[in-house]
Amino acid sequence: MEVLVDIRDVSKIYNPGENEVKALDHVSVSIREGEYVAIIGQSGSGKSTLMNILGCLDIPSDGEYYLHGKNVKDLNDNELSDIRNKEIGFVFQGFNLIANLTAFENVELPLIYRGISKTKREAFAEAALEKVGLGNRMEHKPAEMSGGQQQRVAIARAIAQAPPVILADEPTGNLDSRSTWEIMDILENLHSEGRTVILITHNNEIAVRAKRIITIRDGRIESDTGIQTDEASDDAIDQAVSVEITGEDQTVEFDAEDFTND
Numbered sequence: 001m002e003v004l005v006d007i008r009d010v011s012k013i014y015n016p017g018e019n020e021v022k023a024l025d026h027v028s029v030s031i032r033e034g035e036y037v038a039i040i041g042q043s044g045s046g047k048s049t050l051m052n053i054l055g056c057l058d059i060p061s062d063g064e065y066y067l068h069g070k071n072v073k074d075l076n077d078n079e080l081s082d083i084r085n086k087e088i089g090f091v092f093q094g095f096n097l098i099a100n101l102t103a104f105e106n107v108e109l110p111l112i113y114r115g116i117s118k119t120k121r122e123a124f125a126e127a128a129l130e131k132v133g134l135g136n137r138m139e140h141k142p143a144e145m146s147g148g149q150q151q152r153v154a155i156a157r158a159i160a161q162a163p164p165v166i167l168a169d170e171p172t173g174n175l176d177s178r179s180t181w182e183i184m185d186i187l188e189n190l191h192s193e194g195r196t197v198i199l200i201t202h203n204n205e206i207a208v209r210a211k212r213i214i215t216i217r218d219g220r221i222e223s224d225t226g227i228q229t230d231e232a233s234d235d236a237i238d239q240a241v242s243v244e245i246t247g248e249d250q251t252v253e254f255d256a257e258d259f260t261n262d
């Protein structure tokens with residue numbers, strides 16, 4: 001598989017000067033097409049900052065980012081927005097749905113911006129909502145749906161045009177355990193269809209479902225199970241997670257309440 005994402009020595013500094021925050025500190029990572037990667041780390045460790053850079057929503061302060069072998073620095077605004085629109089499906093923790101639009105309209109909206117014809121749009125939006133199990137909720141507005149259903153609408157919106165890359169930032173952060181596992185099943189299916197899935201979480205139980213775990217701490221990569229065969233990757237992941245849970249630093253909090261309120 002080809003290298004999709006190649007981040008070399010990337011740093012991100014917010015508010016350069018007196019109050020500066022080094023959110024990423026010389027991070028290098030490369031991810032191949034079709035991988036299923038979890039990025040874990042404590043609150044404030046730099047996960048969303050990294051996701052914003054991976055998704056071309058933000059630029060590094062220092063270092064290089066090659067996407068499909070092209071240096072993102074050399075892309076113009078049109079090329080960047082093309083990548084964001086066609087290559088990457090974003091799923092955010094807060095759902096970011098529009099309150100007065102139905103599930104169907106929420107999924108359809110970005111397709112309108114992309115200039116897709118009405119017939120195609122309707123077919124794509126319907127198929128995406130069916131895929132996340134919401135074929136019977138298309139006409140519902142966000143307030144008429146559960147948190148898990150809203151998150152599924154957000155996933156349907158992200159996958160409506162079949163982007164090859166899914167970037168999900170804490171997609172299950174606000175969900176009960178049942179909805180959490182439903183969302184994880186959907187992400188896993190997307191991965192088995194051949195898409196690259198990059199999942200950000202602070203929850204080990206969720207991270208172990210991925211094929212590779214990258215741990216980030218204080219803006220640096222602390223560990224990376226790497227690209228592996230399935231079996232080796234299961235072992236490496238078990239190890240990474242047991243270190244995380246039992247290690248003396250307690251890097252990542254185990255978020256038990258996510259799984260108890262069934």
Ligand SMILES: Nc1ncnc2c1ncn2[C@@H]1O[C@H](COP(=O)(O)OP(=O)(O)OP(=O)(O)O)[C@@H](O)[C@H]1O
Nearest residue numbers: 014015021023042043044045046047048049050202
């Ligand atoms: N726009 C910003 N301006 C200044 N500092 C920022 C900005 N965004 C993030 N930071 C800081 O950068 C660091 C990394 O933030 P980031 O949002 O990447 O963390 P995170 O790992 O996603 O945390 P969480 O799990 O809470 O979402 C934090 O210290 C944060 O306060």
Ligand SMILES: [Mg+2]
Nearest residue numbers: 047048049169
């Ligand atoms: Mg974050």
